[in-house]
Amino acid sequence: MKYMGSKRVMLENGLGSLIREESKKATRIVDLFCGAGSVVGFAAENIDLPVMAVDLQAYSVVLAKSILDRSSPMSSIDLEKKWIDKVEKNRIKSGLWDKALNLSTKIDIRAIKSYVEKCRELCYQNSEIGPIWNAYGGYYFSPEQALTFDHMLSNLPENEIEKTVCRASIIITAMRCVASPGHTAQPFQPTKTAKKYLLSSWKRDPLIVCKKVLEEVCNQYAKTLGEAYVGDAVKEANKLRASDLVIVDPPYSGVHYSRFYHVLETIARGDCGPVTGAGRYPAIIERPQSAFSNPSQSEEALTKLLTNLSKTGATVIFTFPEGKCSNGLSGKIIQETARAFFSIRKKIIINGKFSTLGGNKEKRAPRKASSELILLMRPK
Numbered sequence: 001m002k003y004m005g006s007k008r009v010m011l012e013n014g015l016g017s018l019i020r021e022e023s024k025k026a027t028r029i030v031d032l033f034c035g036a037g038s039v040v041g042f043a044a045e046n047i048d049l050p051v052m053a054v055d056l057q058a059y060s061v062v063l064a065k066s067i068l069d070r071s072s073p074m075s076s077i078d079l080e081k082k083w084i085d086k087v088e089k090n091r092i093k094s095g096l097w098d099k100a101l102n103l104s105t106k107i108d109i110r111a112i113k114s115y116v117e118k119c120r121e122l123c124y125q126n127s128e129i130g131p132i133w134n135a136y137g138g139y140y141f142s143p144e145q146a147l148t149f150d151h152m153l154s155n156l157p158e159n160e161i162e163k164t165v166c167r168a169s170i171i172i173t174a175m176r177c178v179a180s181p182g183h184t185a186q187p188f189q190p191t192k193t194a195k196k197y198l199l200s201s202w203k204r205d206p207l208i209v210c211k212k213v214l215e216e217v218c219n220q221y222a223k224t225l226g227e228a229y230v231g232d233a234v235k236e237a238n239k240l241r242a243s244d245l246v247i248v249d250p251p252y253s254g255v256h257y258s259r260f261y262h263v264l265e266t267i268a269r270g271d272c273g274p275v276t277g278a279g280r281y282p283a284i285i286e287r288p289q290s291a292f293s294n295p296s297q298s299e300e301a302l303t304k305l306l307t308n309l310s311k312t313g314a315t316v317i318f319t320f321p322e323g324k325c326s327n328g329l330s331g332k333i334i335q336e337t338a339r340a341f342f343s344i345r346k347k348i349i350i351n352g353k354f355s356t357l358g359g360n361k362e363k364r365a366p367r368k369a370s371s372e373l374i375l376l377m378r379p380k
């Protein structure tokens, strides 16, 4: 699963070196739209300053906290013993586990559709273990996977830091196991062409995947402790200081991120109400809505954000696609709006293939050649 708008590639192509350089004059690094946490991870691991991370979505904050709340590595072996072993024991005790195995061991490769239907029926039975079985079992996950995820959630360690590290590991494991093309907006269906992808995802044992993920997460920690919380970047911008280096990477899609990542949000929250539609979406009230992803509000949100940021006196690194995006914003609009409050000291253009799902107005190809802007801005 790819993260829409992830800055992983850009960090190696100019963004990383700019953050390193500018951080020399700062006392803190702030990421106001932290997403999958690639900038947060880069800054926290490489720069000896506290990092503050903000996002509208709870799962982004869990991922960021798993790095920022620790300044030393953790033993993944201890967590495996304490947590994964317990999950392994508990999942096989459940009656639903036998029923799920019963279906998957008798799978007839010529009758995948009927197998998937039986899995869906099974997952309509109440599990009362966690939210994944009923909301996503038989769709994004096989019944065995769904039950495993629920046991992973219900057996989380008591200690807060361990809990965050394990929850972040479940989120990343779900990203690696999920049966969906790209994001969790729609699961694979058992059609002639998609059934092989569905089955290959459903075969992954989340516990095996999670052991590897846990090791990666345990070894990622901050040089200096930081903080992460759910918030609206526009309001949070008011609270910043002149000595902050602020990374701004707002949405460029006219479709809300929460439509693509509701499965991860459910894992972060540990619960979910009734779901509907082909994508198994929870009610809109459970899916954070962003003014930046609403074409009729995005310019106003941008102006408010830049006004608030400029009042603080902070230095800003703004990243955005150069062309026109489906939320109505473009690199040109960003620069024109910013010039009222900031002087643009540096402009880097990176050409590459970026995930544009719903993001680029001209063509909805999943990964498309585009230019991304990096702007270094200081208040006037």
Ligand SMILES: C[S@@+](CC[C@H](N)C(=O)[O-])C[C@H]1O[C@@H](n2cnc3c(N)ncnc32)[C@H](O)[C@@H]1O
Pocket (backbone or CB within 6 Å): 003, 004, 005, 006, 007, 008, 032, 033, 034, 035, 036, 037, 038, 039, 054, 055, 056, 057, 060, 231, 232, 233, 234, 249, 250, 251, 252, 257, 290, 291, 292
């Ligand atoms: C382009 S992504 C950021 C990607 C991130 N830089 C990374 O490398 O993974 C935009 C993020 O902004 C978040 N977002 C949207 N509106 C927001 C708002 N008003 N305040 C805070 N976060 C917001 C979305 O949830 C999404 O995670």
